[in-house]
Amino acid sequence: MYPAAGFTKADVARYYAAMAPVMLPHLRGRPVTLKRYPDGVGQPFFYEKDAPTFTPPWVRTAPVPRARGGPDIRYVVIDDARTLVWCAAIASLELHPFLHRAPRLDTPTMVVFDLDPGEGANVLTAGRVAFLLKELMDGLRLQVFPKVSGSKGVQVYLPLNTLVTYEATQLFARAVADFLAERHPDLVVADMDKALRVGKVLVDWSQNAIHKTTVAVYSLRAKRPRPFVSMPITWDELERAIDRRDPAALDFPPDVARERVRAEGDLFRRVLTLEQRLPRRFAPAESSETTSRRSRPARDHGQAMAVRPSRQGSRRRFVLRRLGGRGALLQLEMGRTLRGWRIAGGLPRGARAAAAVETGATPLSEEAFGRRAGVGVYDVVDGRYEDGRLHVSLTGKGVNGQWLLQRGAAPGDMRWGVVRVAARAPAGARKHARTA
DSSP states (O other), rough: OOOGGGGGGHHHHHHHHHHHHHEEEETOOOOOEEEOOOTTTOOOOEESSSTTTTTTTSEEEEEEETTTSSSEEEEOHHHHHHHHHHHHHEEEEEEOOOOOOTTTTTOOSSSEEEEOOOOOOOOOHHHHHHHHHHHHHTTOOOOOOEEEEESOEEEEEEESSSSOOOOHHHHHHHHHHHHHHHHOTEEEESSOOGGGOOEEEEEEETTTTTTTOOOOOTOOEEEESEEEEBBBBHHHHHHHHHHHGGGGGGGHHHHHHHHHHHHOOOOTHHHHHHHOOOOGOOOOSTTTTTTTTSSOHHHHHHHHHHOOEEEEEEEEEEEEEGGGOOOOOOOETTTTTTEEEEETTSOOSSEEEEEEEEEEEOOOOGGGGGGOEEEEEEEEEEEEGGGGGEEEEETTEEEEEEEEEEEOOOOOEEEEEEEEOOOSSOHHHHHHHHHH
């Protein structure tokens, strides 16, 4: 499986069998995407979501609805050691579980911040960002736990283990990413564009979505010729590695990982049991009765990320901000959030269509409506965001007209198309908009 290390499929199976006592509590009940390498690392691989036809009857599976309809996907669920070893036997080197357990598909048990270094940055750079994130979470009175990804990044887990939705966790994760990017622009980016990441670290908030999976704690990785493990670490270890400028101190081969677990146990065990709640302003799905007093944000961070709803009634606000390279960021107020699209070339003015990438939702902030290229209000003429089709009429400074936003066809697709449409909508469409 790892020719450079002589690490065979039997070695993979032995590793997973030995790590089962600490791995299984983190995998039980969670549908898993299998990343399979039939011919070993460096050779073609594939992600397997649907359990293969030869899956033994004793392997548990869980149905997960497809984003675009059709038959459910039957995911493998790793509840016991023999299922874990069977995954090794079919060359599933990497295991990627969801953040929720079946059948509660819209109840994540945690928030994950994937700190992904761009070109010119490394795991130590990601470690510096991890400490910035920890400082922010300390201010919000929330505990977080780091692990190395087994590749080149660091992942920081915020355990919740309370009733919450993906809408709330992604809203919070995006707010945190934007906050850090604004405060530390020389080190942090929140935009997915790889060109912006050079020498910096992406705080990937998008992992907190119902259709996304994250590499499991203690999983092998297949990113390098030799095997390394996605391993929990302590904040002290991370600090020492940064101080000594020693990225190798954050590499954990399988034998080192096994010895470490024998000596120290599961450093991630509290992720399974620690109950925390998101600050109320970032969790609109939570009621005041279920929001913990101790989890409210500290005054400084809370003021910096304050939210104020629109006073425009049914006519909600929009922001159009020009980006470099003739692009633009369009953000529409939806509920207590701004949902955005990065549009190549800006809003199309003629008949041509423009490609766009959805950037997710961020909490409302009055700062978002100041000194921008276009600010105003919009009406929904037809369609719904949830259905992937949204016909809007924009009225504001330097922006007047109607545009149609259409999501791509693939499940979970973040790509959209944007086109200018007729100035007047059909009567039926206007009636539909009023009803909506």
